[in-house]
Amino acid sequence: MNNTEQQFLKELDDKLWKAADKLRNNLDAANYKHIVLGLIFLKYVSDAFEERQNELKDLFQQDADDNIYLMPRDDYESDQDYQQAINKELEIIEYYQEKNVFWVPKAARWSTLKSTASLPIGSVIWKNEQGEDVKLRSISWLVDNALDDIEKANTKLKGILNRISQHQLENDKLIGLINSFSDTSFRNPEYNGQKLELQSKDILGHVYEYFLGQFALAEGKQGGQYYTPKSIVTLIVEMLEPYNGRVYDPAMGSGGFFVSSEKFIEEHADEKHYNAAEQKKHISVYGQESNPTTWKLAAMNMAIRGIDFNFGKKNADSFLDDQHPDLRADYVMANPPFNVKDWWHAKLEDDIRWKYGTPPQSNANFAWIQHMLHHLNDNGSMALLLANGSMSSNTNNEGEIRKALIDADRIECMVALPGQLFTNTQIPACIWFLTKNKKDGNGKVNRTGKSLFIDARNLGYMKDRVLRDFDKERDIDKITSTFHAWQRGEGYEDQPGFCFSAEIEDMQKHDYVLTPGRYVGAAEQEDDGEPFANKMARLTEQLKIQLEESDHLVAEIKKSMEALGYEC
Incomplete structure (x- = not known):
């Protein structure tokens, strides 16, 4: 995006968040996110619907010779009949479905929602199918009714839109939010008089992603369960390069990896000489999530972006109720919760997935690794975020499993990350990249028996007082280009303090510990010529002077304390 588009989105983010954040005093973040995201979704689908409707109006009003939709205007008895014919044609659902635009029934359109919300509670707002008067019960009921209508009209959305009545938000708060959102538009954006090239889907996707990040910050640890920092998701996707095939995430949260995979295809279309829209048809998305509300968030995230997905029949535990038992994916990406202790069940004993050893019942880290490997096809690659302890722990069979993975030549790359990247934990993290095929092919050289170690702990910048982030060009591209150069045999060299290509024998010498710092060593120091x-x-003399100054200061402090009557 250019600077104008970025500024437009930033101001939109700020405006919408300030409106939404007013609910903080009434509801905690875990609840008000569903209200806010539900209203944003309603605003988007309504804007997209109106945009398509305006396109159709222009088509219907073309000159008689070009109009394939209606009879010539002169064939109607009056202009009123002609307009009625146009309005009737505008309500044909197929015109919207052919452009992948959600059908929005009249009662669910934003204009109806806003005008109805301004009426007194108890007002008659429309008649039902039986001809009976329908009265306005509450604003949350009105919103839920709109969500019901949209779900009924769009099979892709069935069962994935969260209702808001259960949160019992005051009517005036919801009206304020509706009015605030009414001042924004997801279609035909302009900024400072300049027409922007942003599509409504892109604007909504950006806002949706921004809000998920803000909610994760507001919720703390719980919120972070469904949100992975954008830069980390981008790094993993850029390294794996999922151009086509089956992509799977067994701990998908809100579906960030799938969104980034789609963006990756779009951004690299020119350099790879393919049509992005056609290429995206070659990607199949599979996911699983145990939290029911997060499962719906992910499904809604896919639906608004037009991404076909298979998230199983329901939310479910990936270990105990695998929704994709027969899936063998080309790419697996995940950010599972770190160090989960209460994951084990007796029926998991002797599970087929524990090919490299039974994971400890007190920690699910190596269960996630093996679950993902089980779902990887013979040429597939995978990446997952784990706590740093997974690289070195020998507790309860973890060391033996790691040894088995190394001896089986499954480790492709280990990346140590800097601290303070996550909103929900200060636990240092790393990325494991594993593969089932290191032989040459698809532009990659034979890497059999080799693994790459990257120490990225010194990369990144502080985006605020609490959180660190990666810069795309300075950090993400540096890591990614190093990895790809190593894979492709194109100018890769070990860099002390940053990267090292290790043999299995090197890992054996380090007792099968995979901490990158052990392999990359210390960065070379510049020779200052002294x-x-x-x-x-010189340094010894400097230390002597500083110690003498320290003794002098201690004596002065002691003297001052004694003058005040304190014994020292």
């Missing part, structure tokens, strides 16, 4: 003997003498 002889070692001279530098040692």
Whole structure:
């Protein structure tokens, strides 16, 4: 995006968030996210519907010779009949479905929602199919009614839109939110008089992603369960390069990896010489999520972007109720919860997935690794985020499983990450990249018996006082280009302090510990030209002076304390 588009989106983010954040005093973030995201979704589908409707109006009003939709205007008895014919044609659902636009029934359109919300509670707002008067019960009921109508009219959305009545939000708060959102538009955006090239789907996707990040910050640890930092998702997707095939995430949260995979295809279309829209048809998305509300968030996230998905029949535990038992994916990506202790069940004993050893009942880290490997096809690659302890722990069979993975030559790359990247935990993290095929092919050289170690702990920048982030060009591209150069045999060199290509024998010498710092060593220090003997003498004299100053200051402090009557 250019600077104008970025500024437009930033101001939109700020405006919408300020409106939504007013609910914070009435509801906690875990609840008000569903209200806010539900209203944003309603606003988007209504805007997209109106945009398509305006396109159709222009088509219907073409000159008689070009109009394939209606009879010539002169064939109607009056202009009123002609307009009625146009209005009737505009309500044909197929015109919207052919452009992948959600059908929005009249009662669910934003204009109806806004005008109806301004009426007194108890007002008659429309008649039902039986001809009976329908009265306005509450604003949350009105919103839920709109969500019901949209779900009924669009099979892709069935069962994935969260209702808001259960949160019992005051009517005036919801009206305020509706009015605030009414001042924004997801279609035909302009900024400072300049027409922007942003599509409504792109604007909504950006806002949706921004809100998920803000809610994760507001919710703390719980919120972070469904949100992975955008830069980390981008890094993993850029390294794996999922151009086509089956993509699977067994701990999908809100579906960030799938969204980034779609963006990856779009962004690399020119350099890879393919049509992005056609290429995206070659990607199949599979996911699983145990939390029911997060499962719906992910499904809604896919639906608004037009991504076909298979998230199983329901929300379910990936270990105990695998929704894709026969799936063998080309790419697996995940950010499972770190160090989960209460995951084990007796029926998991001797499970087919524990090919490299039974994971400890007190920690699910190596269960996630093996679950993902089980769902990987013979040429597939995978990546997952785990706590740093997974690289070195020998507790309860973890060391033996790691040894088995190394001896089986499954480790492709280990990336150590800097701290403070996550909103929900300060636990240091790393990325495991594993593969089932290191032989040459698809532009990659034979890497059999080799693994790459990257120490990225010194990369990134502080985006605020709490969180660190990666810069795309300075950090993500550096890691990605190093990995791809190593894979493709194109100018890769070990860099002390950053990267090292190791043999299995190297890992055996390090007792099968996979911490990158052990392999990359220390970065080379620039020679300042001062002889070692001279530098040692200078530093020793400097230390002596500083110690004498320290003794002097301690004596002065002691004297002052005694003058105040304190014994020292």
